[in-house]
Amino acid sequence: MSNEYEKYYVPEQSPWPIVGAVGLFLIAIGAGAFVRDHANEVDGYGGFILLAGIAVIIYMLFGWFRNIINESMSGLYSAQMDRSFKQGMSWFIFSEVMFFMAFFGALFYARMFSVPWLGGASNNAMTHELLWNSFNAVWPLVETPDGTKTEAMGWQGLPLYNTIILLISSVTIHFAHVGLEENKRNQLKTMLGVTILLGIGFLFLQVEEYVHAYQEMGLRLDSGIYGNTFFLLTGFHGMHVTLGTLMLIVIFFRVLKGHFTPQNHFGFQATSWYWHFVDVVWLCLFVFVYIL
Structure with a gap:
């Protein structure tokens, strides 16, 4: 057996975890207060x-990313460190999957159990007559x-246009990855730039959709269980698209500066994983929220 050990870089103490915790705390408090103020139609x-929390998170992301980029470009990381990063990103995406599963679970529970029960299913024939005599047990x-x-x-x-946009963006980010692995820098820059534009286009159309829903359809966050589930699912997804687009922009500027090689490009790979997750x-959402 070889007595050689692979080096493993241990960073110095960092302020960024506590900064991120403060930002998330402000977002949680601010979001709850914002929804309460909106429901009560008061200025709070x-x-x-909420904006302060978002600003703190953005500050944390830029600072933490800067430190990691500098450490990586200084050659401090080893193959074992790269494996650790991949495991960490895999667990992060898994936690995001569970996050959305909770909201999908609420949607399925409302559609498959609550609505039929209120309509008189499962030997509750009088439920809708007692609680809401004009209730019609159909979704939405x-x-x-x-x-x-x-x-x-x-x-x-x-919604259909946005689906097409995200499907195309999955293809463009894939070909950007292929260009990086084959050291085709022009292909990498072009496909990555197109992916960013598609992400921005998706967000623009989602804003248009929300404006249309509020102003012309009467569909709001307080429009019952349908409005709740619709805006929570699509809104949180939009937030993830925003984060993914920001990550792509950071990666794009790193590419312009000559970062990443076919052998060492975890930052790009992690962002690509995240973008594919957002697409899936x-x-x-398109099937279960819009179509069914």
């Missing part, structure tokens, strides 16, 4: 706290008990 400080629920009516968002139009989540 929730939105400002477009009318709330107080008489508020809305419309269901169809799958055609903007949207396909599930």
